[in-house]
Amino acid sequence: MPPDRSIFLIGYRGTGKTTIAQELAERFGCAWADSDDIVQTRAGKPVADIFADEGERFFRDLEQAVVAELAAGPTQVVALGGGAVLREASQRAIDGMHVVWLKATPEVIAERLSADAASASLRPSLTGAGLTEEIEQVLTQRTPIYQQCATLEVDTEGRTPQAIAAEILQQLTAN
Template identity: 50%
Template sequence: MKLFLIGYRGTGKTMIAKILATAWNCEWADSDGEIERRSGKSIAQIFSQDGEASFRKLEIEVVRDLATGPHKVVSLGGGAVMGTENRTTIAAQGLTCWLQATPATIAQRLEQDSATKSQRPDLTPLGGLEEIQTVLDQRFSVYQSCADFEFDTEGKSPNQVADEILVTVAKEQKMNS
């Protein structure tokens, strides 16, 4: 089985993917990290030097590659599911969990993350909380349509969210066996 974690940046996808992979004794992967590895550039550099279209093209290849192979947990970049090809790939290959938090919490988490400014490009000219709310509004219905399960990360540690996912996925597997 493959499990895909989706949601806005700062919702804990990468940290929770690592915890789940340890619990299941399987591989984990981060699509943005793999894009950076393959390109030799940060996400922000790709956006500024090559443009978003170039980033999205590489993202499609990476998501397709990460969706193949053995049992694993994959943390997807916040905008990965906006591409139809990526949505089709993940729907065919495993379960998808949408990690959520309020815009204020996301803004606080991103502000505390030292990598945010150097590695994550602004997505609109707005910046900050206004940008988060605008982009979440644009992505909400897509996240919702992709998600097999939704998890609120508000006020919870990554371990608590991972535990909720473990219980939910175990129930799902039991129902389908």
């Protein structure tokens, strides 16, 4: 049975948002979407190239429009880009939805991103720092925003996507 309203997964890249979105959608029997995939399709290029060619502001404008469309659309599970909730307009768009913050330590996120060969070429550096240092810097900025937006927080470390999805499903259906 589909959820009563859309589920938006937020958190830093490498926390499993896309994988968990697919798993939850299968369990709920509903559609899923990845905001970064939609942005890349509309721009015709990877996120890193959008940042390099048009700049972060252009990317965030496009991302904000996609978040608003997804929030206004049919009930589904949505994996949002790591910075999608930075703008107040996007925060307002997902207000009232199920917003699940997927969490992991900077060290675990760095391990996951290092193991993903495509990640470096598809995603831009946000600070120019080394990987773990960048993750720590960006998480310091974003953690209060993730906390403010989240209706549920789930630790993804050392757990299978199936176990994470089961926890989310159990918590959402218990409320």
